[in-house]
Amino acid sequence: MAASLSCPGRAWIQGGSTLSWNPRKSTLVSPFFVKSPRNFTVVRMAVSVEKSNQSPLERYEAHLDDAKVNLLLDRIKWDDKGLVVAIAQNVDTGAILMQGFANREAVATTLRSCKATFYSRSRQSLWTKGETSMNFINVHDVFLDCDRDSIIYFGKPDGPTCHTGAETCYYTSVADVLKLPQVEENRLALTTLYSLESTIAQRKAEIVEAQNAKPSWTKKLLLDEKLLCSKIREEAGELCQTLENAEESKRTASEMADVLYHSMVLLANKGVKMEEVLAVLRERFSQSGIEEKSSRKPKH
DSSP states (O other): OOOOOOOTTOOOOOSSOSOEEETTTTEEEOOOOBOOTTSSSSOBOOOSOSOOOOOHHHHHHTTOOHHHHHHHHHTSOOOTTSOEEEEEEETTTOOEEEEEEEOHHHHHHHHHHSBOEEEETTTTEEEETTTTTSOOEEEEEEEEOTTSSEEEEEEEESSOOSTTSOSSSOOOOHHHHHHOTTOOOOOOOOOHHHHHHHHHHHHHHHHHTTOOOOOOHHHHHHHOHHHHHHHHHHHHHHHHHHHHTTOOHHHHHHHHHHHHHHHHHHHHHHTOOHHHHHHHHHHHTTSOHHHHHHHSOOOO
16 A cells, blocks of 8 residues: 655545546656666656656655665665765755755655655754754655765755755855965855856845945846847857857857856846746656647737
8 A cells, every 4th residue: 555645735546556646737647666777776767647747756755655665775775873874955956955864764754755854863863854944855856876875865945954044054165264264254055057146146236235336247237138138139149150150069168158147147137046947947857848838828
């Protein structure tokens, strides 16, 4: 019999059924397993239809039973205390949110609840991230590393992850400490894309707060919408030319960087985060592009 699961917003066919019902898309989902070269190092599944916006874990967890969970847990290399390192990562931004430890029960709870659950070594008990702050990490998938001795909870946080109120628990740069050990500076660990977004946001804030009169191309674009839109169209055209004129790949990468930068300035102007854009793309992964376009409301 299928386990009774607590992920909200879905109704499941219980009683050992091999199908699950997605009320949002009116589809039946049927999972199957694919063995990896490392013998279930990664457990994945596929669906029989394309219209589901559910995450892989949400689709899979409707069919969890004790036997399947134990099979997976037996493949994990627990340490002598029955624990593994458990890392939580933002499914859209790639940001490492936090690191903790998990035992068998914590991993099983995560699989069934879709909420990142850990084992507290100090309290010697399970704890679900967000049970006090309500800033849960909604797990979309779980990955094992090649040696099966650490795991990643791949999910979407409801709010700041760190108890300090920071977006992630990683905001102290070793380079900053070595450079100015007497100065404690908070700087989130950001990938290239989000470092750029952060810089653009800083330039926008300088305009609003009338700080730092130093000239900036980003500021100029933020203050001149016509110039910004003309640059996006110009750079997009130059990107297409690299294909049409069979230009070298480095040129294509350079033009795409220009398109991306100018588009991100427009996003900042509109108050839209890159994370929102990536979330839209993620939701489209399991849907045909043709069907997605035909389902859009007509523009007025």
